[in-house]
Amino acid sequence: MTKPPMLTAQQALDHLLSHAKSVSQAESVPVQAALGRVLAEDVQSLVDVPPLDNTAMDGYAVRVADTSISSSILKIAQRIPAGSVGAQLEPGTAARIFTGAPIPAGADAVVMQEDCTIPEGSTDQVQVNVAPVTGQWIRRRGEDLAAGKVALTSGTFLRPQELGVAASAGLTHLSVKRRIKVAAFFTGDELALPGEPLKPGGIYNSNRDTLLACLKSLGCDATDLGIVPDRLEATKQALRQASKDHDLIITSGGVSVGEEDHIKPAVSAEGRLDLWQIAIKPGKPLAFGAVRKSDNPADGEAWFIGLPGNPVSSFVTFLLFVRPFILKLQGREEKLPQSYLMRADFDWSKADRRNEFLRVKVNAQGGLDLFPNQSSGVLTSASWGDGLVDCPPSQPIKVGDLVKYIPFDALLK
Structure with missing residues (x-):
């Protein structure tokens, strides 16, 4: 039986976004409490800004x-x-x-x-x-804002400057989308938390802190469900617990097809699943589906995204797929992450047949340096770097080539 071709990154992202729908619930909060929230409706200025010439x-x-x-x-x-x-x-x-x-x-x-x-x-x-x-x-009077005109539009992510605009318009409260509720758990008998003794073959769970921090940076209400043993029933129980009060469940690890990878059968039993192999490196395995909130279909589902277990793979696939999915759930204006054509000050001769995302840093000469070890297990490459080079399949890079650079700053907000 011929295996279906792996999806491209764009095909996988399009599939995720075709399912995401903005939450409808909103709440009114004071302007000072609206930082990092998403505006639920257009707001009009109450005054001319400035009020006089x-x-x-x-x-x-x-x-x-x-x-x-x-x-x-x-x-x-x-x-x-x-x-x-x-x-x-x-x-x-x-x-x-x-x-x-x-x-x-x-x-x-x-x-x-x-x-x-x-x-x-x-x-x-x-x-x-x-x-x-x-x-x-x-x-001139009203040259910044005119009374009765839209000051901020629905779907705007509220940064400090937007709060200043709201205040200048005379607003005390803003209607914002409720926070997206995300549950996260991490599979692997080898995992331990920092501070615990490591057993033979064990490693500390870096994905927990990385992914929870990513969720919080996007303004999510994140719940840490901890480390789940590599057991099918334990995985199913964790999914049932996570689905009840959350919009989205994310996991890391267990999304391949080995004997100890229980995500696929667990999600299939508790809901429905598409399991993909995406033609990217790092981060080939990615699972997407939904988990029932209860046996009553009227109670709905929680979305599910399963990320790879390797720390760089988990981090990169979160940025490329989970982040835009969450932005759409939040009702934010859809914006592609900023990218720039920049000069490569490195050679990359071992081009892979998959779309690669290389960890790089901008140097003092305005070019890009490459971290020497691009392994999916070397998380220090992401800490050292300040962005990714989006390298097309089978395309080597030579010193002086212009490459597509995506700064982390554009992917973590």
């Missing part, structure tokens, strides 16, 4: 008609600090004005103080040394 510079508010020639001398008739509203500016006068202060009626330009001098011996005159143009250094 104001100055972008410290200087003097003037009438252009009074300063059409350089070295015009005007009487300083008033002083307007931020937070104050000046009087009508009379012809032949100027107003000393400070950044953010409203432009007085009658003024149509601001001359910054560096372009003005005070005549010797004078206390109430200013010499304007540069003839201004109409509108110079004036920020």
Whole structure:
């Protein structure tokens, strides 16, 4: 029997995303508590921002008609600090004005103080040394936000700058999508937690801390179900526990087809499963499916994604597949991770027939250095590096080639 061809990374991702649907539940939270959440609905500004024409510079508010020639001398008739509203500016006068202060009626330009001098011996005159143009250094009412207009759109991931926009629009609360609830467990009798003694053949479980941190960086409500023994019944029990109160279950390890790999039969028994072999390196095995929440079909399912056990494979497949799946569940605006064409300062002659993701670092010369050991078990390659090179199948790389670079910063938010 001929084995079906392995899916490409894009085919696998398209399949996952075709199933993901944004959660519908939302909650209202104070703006200060909305960092890292996803906006559930468009919000309109309650006010014009700025509320009045104001100055972008410290200087003097003037009438252009009074300063059409350089070295015009005007009487300083008033002083307007931020937070104050000046009087009508009379012809032949100027107003000393400070950044953010409203432009007085009658003024149509601001001359910054560096372009003005005070005549010797004078206390109430200013010499304007540069003839201004109409509108110079004036920020117009509503030029940032107009009252009643959309300030932030549904699906926006709320960073510090979005919270600032919400505050400037006069908003105290925002409607945000509820957090995605993800349960994670880790299979393998060889695994131990740091601090525990290692038995012969044992290793410490690095995937637990890596994947839980990835989930938290995406704003998920993550539940750690710990290490599950390599037993079919134990795996099924862990899936039943995880499915009850979660949107998504992720695991690492046990997704191959060996005698000690119980994920496939366990998920098949508790729900449904597609088991893929993806043509990527690291990270060929990946499982996707769903687990029943109960015996009552009306209770629905929790999505399931099983990742490989090798630490780099687990990390890379999370970034490439789990992250975009979660973003869609969150209702975030879909954005491809930023990538750049950058110069390779290394040779990679042993090109694989699979799509490879190589751990690299940007060097001081603006090129990319390659970590010398690209094994899927060497997690220090991901810690040392600051991104991945997306290397197409069977394509060697030579020094000086332009390659597709994806920074980790674009994959961990």
